[in-house]
Amino acid sequence: MPSFDPHHWPGPLSCRVTTSKLGITAMGMPQLLLWCCKGKQTYLVGLTGETLDQDSGETGLVRMQTVVIGGGIVGLTTAYHLAREGVQVTVLDARATGHGASDVNAGWIVPAEAAPVPGPGVVLTSMKWMLRPDSPLYIRPSLHPQFLSFLFGMWRASNARRQRAGFAGHLALAESTVETFDDYRADGMDFEMHSTGLLMAFTQRANLDHHLTHLDLVKKYGLEPTVLEGDDVRVHEPLLSDAVQGGLFFPKERHVDPGTLARALHRRLVDLGADLVEYAPLTAVERDGDRITAVRSHERTFSGDAYLLAAGAWTGPLSRQFGVPLPVRPGKGYSVDVEPLAMRSATNLSDAKVAVTPLTRNLRLAGTMEFGGLDEDINQVRVDAILRAPAIYFRDWQPPATPPKPSAGMRPMTPDGLPIMGRLGRLSNGFVSTGHGMLGVTLAPGSAAVMTELILHDTASPRMAPFTPRRFRSAR
Numbered sequence: 001m002p003s004f005d006p007h008h009w010p011g012p013l014s015c016r017v018t019t020s021k022l023g024i025t026a027m028g029m030p031q032l033l034l035w036c037c038k039g040k041q042t043y044l045v046g047l048t049g050e051t052l053d054q055d056s057g058e059t060g061l062v063r064m065q066t067v068v069i070g071g072g073i074v075g076l077t078t079a080y081h082l083a084r085e086g087v088q089v090t091v092l093d094a095r096a097t098g099h100g101a102s103d104v105n106a107g108w109i110v111p112a113e114a115a116p117v118p119g120p121g122v123v124l125t126s127m128k129w130m131l132r133p134d135s136p137l138y139i140r141p142s143l144h145p146q147f148l149s150f151l152f153g154m155w156r157a158s159n160a161r162r163q164r165a166g167f168a169g170h171l172a173l174a175e176s177t178v179e180t181f182d183d184y185r186a187d188g189m190d191f192e193m194h195s196t197g198l199l200m201a202f203t204q205r206a207n208l209d210h211h212l213t214h215l216d217l218v219k220k221y222g223l224e225p226t227v228l229e230g231d232d233v234r235v236h237e238p239l240l241s242d243a244v245q246g247g248l249f250f251p252k253e254r255h256v257d258p259g260t261l262a263r264a265l266h267r268r269l270v271d272l273g274a275d276l277v278e279y280a281p282l283t284a285v286e287r288d289g290d291r292i293t294a295v296r297s298h299e300r301t302f303s304g305d306a307y308l309l310a311a312g313a314w315t316g317p318l319s320r321q322f323g324v325p326l327p328v329r330p331g332k333g334y335s336v337d338v339e340p341l342a343m344r345s346a347t348n349l350s351d352a353k354v355a356v357t358p359l360t361r362n363l364r365l366a367g368t369m370e371f372g373g374l375d376e377d378i379n380q381v382r383v384d385a386i387l388r389a390p391a392i393y394f395r396d397w398q399p400p401a402t403p404p405k406p407s408a409g410m411r412p413m414t415p416d417g418l419p420i421m422g423r424l425g426r427l428s429n430g431f432v433s434t435g436h437g438m439l440g441v442t443l444a445p446g447s448a449a450v451m452t453e454l455i456l457h458d459t460a461s462p463r464m465a466p467f468t469p470r471r472f473r474s475a476r
């Protein structure tokens, strides 16, 4: 039962009822509980007038409580949006918040790059790449039925029509991402963010031509790309070598130092009174029929009115504990930080599939995708492939004098390359937000906004439709 908070009394009850359930009062009597919305606050109301709090003996209103499982970028942003609405939030993480993919990533906020991974020819290309241990996309062979079913789903989604539809879905979800990051800063979060755009650089003309076919879509979302043919790309970015045949520049894209973003979210959540419980892996889920009553981390129990599963690549195995198995698999990538370079903007070495992010303290190189297990071990062959790419794209590139220390991150991948957001199966108070793949930073604010609407007001935004968990049979 949530604790009574007299400071959150909303005054006369002219609020909108969003959710209801039958509960037991402190005196052991059944009573109808309603979650109501007034202004930006959500309150839990006991209708019989029975006390909700054993110690104070008062009848009153309490704040809704939500337990978020996973303190990566998706869990933290959603927890923050909920806390801002007056919800009492508890975030559980198996280790410190904001580690793994949320720290290792390239920090790009790039709706223009939001095409889902499965696309025409992707499965065939990755089959060929299976023979090359340093390829940008590598699938570790396995005959496990879950893995084969994932590959089959990926193959089914690998066509131009579905990739374009997925891209449009991502663009709609990310439509106000940039403004939301500005709001975060305005709300006192201090993190490193750059508004210098994104350059996609191509050494292969065919690759540039392929990207030109999506330009109508990104223009529809106001992204205003500039096509840079031949030497125009070097006029734009003088550091590029003659191997680069052309580029696309997207002036509105941004990038952040992802570690600073996660830490800023953590700090702001603490300020808002959220409880961030680190080194507390979810180990069990307690249910009463279709209702989650508590989650446990070893001996500790955490209960709330709603539960959000947002554990990134770990969501696959964890979703089984909720009785709703979801096809989320890890797509491992690496990043290395080298000496800073005075580049004009974040740059995608598109053919090599390496992201280059100029940050204040360093230049971050990130890339490769490996479908395998949930380990964060480093494969140096793949890291070396990332380190080799800039020598092709940049003139006068100096490789690092001493080998930089690589970090690994697990992207939460789905067979169709789209996030999974919505209700968790038939659980009345269970929700999920995961599967953001290569786009967790870009899509986190939009995902947080729609999930907050769903959890608080039971309203599913039309922007969530492509991402419903119900597209998988196991989640119906």
Ligand SMILES: Cc1cc2nc3c(=O)[nH]c(=O)nc-3n(C[C@H](O)[C@H](O)[C@H](O)COP(=O)(O)OP(=O)(O)OC[C@H]3O[C@@H](n4cnc5c(N)ncnc54)[C@H](O)[C@@H]3O)c2cc1C
Residues within 6 Å of the ligand: 069, 070, 071, 072, 073, 074, 075, 092, 093, 094, 095, 096, 097, 098, 099, 100, 101, 102, 103, 104, 105, 106, 107, 108, 109, 110, 280, 281, 282, 283, 310, 311, 312, 313, 314, 318, 332, 333, 334, 335, 355, 366, 367, 408, 409, 410, 411, 412, 433, 434, 435, 436, 437, 438, 439, 440, 441, 442, 443
């Ligand atoms: C190399 C690389 C580069 C990338 N570049 C970009 C980019 O430029 N732009 C972009 O938008 N995206 C990028 N991404 C993708 C992005 O990082 C991910 O999509 C994003 O981090 C996913 O966030 P998440 O919160 O879902 O998962 P995570 O960040 O993985 O967080 C999940 C959290 O759940 C916790 N957890 C695990 N098990 C449990 C448990 N049992 N109980 C409780 N908690 C648990 C973990 O400890 C972790 O903190 C990149 C990823 C990689 C690997």
